[in-house]
Amino acid sequence: MIHLEIDGRAITARPGQTILEAAEGAGIRIPTLCHLKGLSPWGSCRICLVEIANWNGRLVPACATQVQEGMRVVATSPRLTELRRRVLELLFAERNHICAICVSSGHCELQDLACELGMEVVRVPYRFPGLALDASHGKFVYDPNRCVLCGRCVRACSEVEGAMTWGFSGRGIHTTVEPDLGGPWGSAETCTECGKCLEACPVGALVERGKATAEQEKEPQLLAQLTERRPRA
Amino acid sequence: MPEVTEHEVSRLLEPYLGRPTELIQALHRVQEALGHVPPLAQRVVAARLGVPLSQVRGVVTFYHFFRTQPVGKHIVRLCLGTACYVRGADRVLQALQEELGVELGGTSPDGLFTLEGVRCLGACGLAPVRTVDDAVYGRLTPGRVREIVAGFRRG
Ligand code: SF4
Ligand code: SF4
Ligand code: FES
Ligand code: FES
Numbered sequence: 001m002i003h004l005e006i007d008g009r010a011i012t013a014r015p016g017q018t019i020l021e022a023a024e025g026a027g028i029r030i031p032t033l034c035h036l037k038g039l040s041p042w043g044s045c046r047i048c049l050v051e052i053a054n055w056n057g058r059l060v061p062a063c064a065t066q067v068q069e070g071m072r073v074v075a076t077s078p079r080l081t082e083l084r085r086r087v088l089e090l091l092f093a094e095r096n097h098i099c100a101i102c103v104s105s106g107h108c109e110l111q112d113l114a115c116e117l118g119m120e121v122v123r124v125p126y127r128f129p130g131l132a133l134d135a136s137h138g139k140f141v142y143d144p145n146r147c148v149l150c151g152r153c154v155r156a157c158s159e160v161e162g163a164m165t166w167g168f169s170g171r172g173i174h175t176t177v178e179p180d181l182g183g184p185w186g187s188a189e190t191c192t193e194c195g196k197c198l199e200a201c202p203v204g205a206l207v208e209r210g211k212a213t214a215e216q217e218k219e220p221q222l223l224a225q226l227t228e229r230r231p232r233a
Numbered sequence: 234m235p236e237v238t239e240h241e242v243s244r245l246l247e248p249y250l251g252r253p254t255e256l257i258q259a260l261h262r263v264q265e266a267l268g269h270v271p272p273l274a275q276r277v278v279a280a281r282l283g284v285p286l287s288q289v290r291g292v293v294t295f296y297h298f299f300r301t302q303p304v305g306k307h308i309v310r311l312c313l314g315t316a317c318y319v320r321g322a323d324r325v326l327q328a329l330q331e332e333l334g335v336e337l338g339g340t341s342p343d344g345l346f347t348l349e350g351v352r353c354l355g356a357c358g359l360a361p362v363r364t365v366d367d368a369v370y371g372r373l374t375p376g377r378v379r380e381i382v383a384g385f386r387r388g
Contacts, residue, residue, distance in 0.1 A: 154287075165287060167290060169291055178287070178290065179287065180286040181272050181287075181289070182272075190285070190287075
């Protein structure tokens with residue numbers, strides 16, 4: 001067993017566990033966004049940043065950092081809340097998250113994080129990239145203007161469904177997720193229409209066609225349930 | 234340009250059959266032969282190497298080196314670096330765009346020129362600079378740019 005400290009509490013964890021898993025085991029909350037149980041660790045959104053007090057206060061993503069003997073983790077502090085809020089603001093500003101006109105309002109992890117972290121204003125200008133909405137699929141709709149590039153759909157589609165329909169395309173500020181050779185989704189030959197990407201998506205970027213706001217609730221925990229039931233290799 | 238066939242692309246890919254780790258090499262080979270990697274070729278690469286379509290697309294769009302559109306007979310690279318900018322590269326760009334009838338990254342309707350912007354060609358003393366294929370042209374003015382283009386058009 002590994003002995004570490006999170007927010008001043010002595011905690012034991014199994015080798016190979018992440019700081020996030022150790023914290024969850026101890027009932028300590030660390031906010032996450034790109035992380036989803038059942039999918040491989042990713043570490044891209046930086047919402048789960050924690051500070052390692054005995055590594056010179058270094059910031060690491062809790063979801064993608066393994067526990068180490070003697071680690072002293074700060075998971076809750078005004079500095080971390082401020083940093084996480086900053087990260088959130090950048091995510092909001094990158095596309096056009098206007099909750100009042102979003103079908104996922106009320107069932108959105110990004111919105112929930114804003115409430116949890118007390119983000120009241122976005123201090124950087126919105127980019128409003130004006131990307132094309134893809135409503136070509138018979139069952140689902142993809143609105144890249146609400147995508148936070150968390151890669152949860154990409155991982156759900158490749159790791160759980162095995163279809164590998166979704167992938168990242170472009171680079172830097174022009175990065176988007178796209179099906180097959182770049183859409184339209186409706187003609188993506190690899191898509192099995194299973195809907196796993198949709199359940200994994202934390203925001204209103206992937207939604208069910210023709211469902212009203214109140215019905216857009218997702219079940220991201222499905223991915224973990226599916227992977228846990230599978231026989232291990 | 235004649236449409237490339239699936240068969241032609243398959244032939245190019247013979248050395249890479251069933252070898253997903255050779256993705257970048259295979260795409261290189263295709264681009265060398267065709268000048269660009271059109272969607273049809275991306276599809277054949279995916280099938281022959283055993284790589285998901287989304288991953289082929291990811292690589293093709295990540296590296297600036299790969300193109301998905303055909304290129305012109307000549308590639309014009311105008312420097313948009315700092316020194317060239319200070320010496321009026323913006324006016325040169327304007328003139329080039331008007332003369333060729335393309336935006337940055339585009340290919341002229343006659344298929345003769347592809348216009349690209351680059352950041353510093355390492356010849357700042359000659360600013361503003363551009364290259365046409367392998368030849369370097371310095372101290373450009375909108376007027377000179379038009380002359381040079383006319384020269385290439387005459388062949
Ligand atoms: S519906 Fe299933 S197969 Fe289709 S893109 Fe989503 S996860 Fe992949
Ligand atoms: S579509 Fe949804 S799940 Fe996929 S990267 Fe964007 S926000 Fe994440
Ligand atoms: S949840 Fe850890 S980096 Fe996104
Ligand atoms: S800035 Fe143009 S050559 Fe250096």
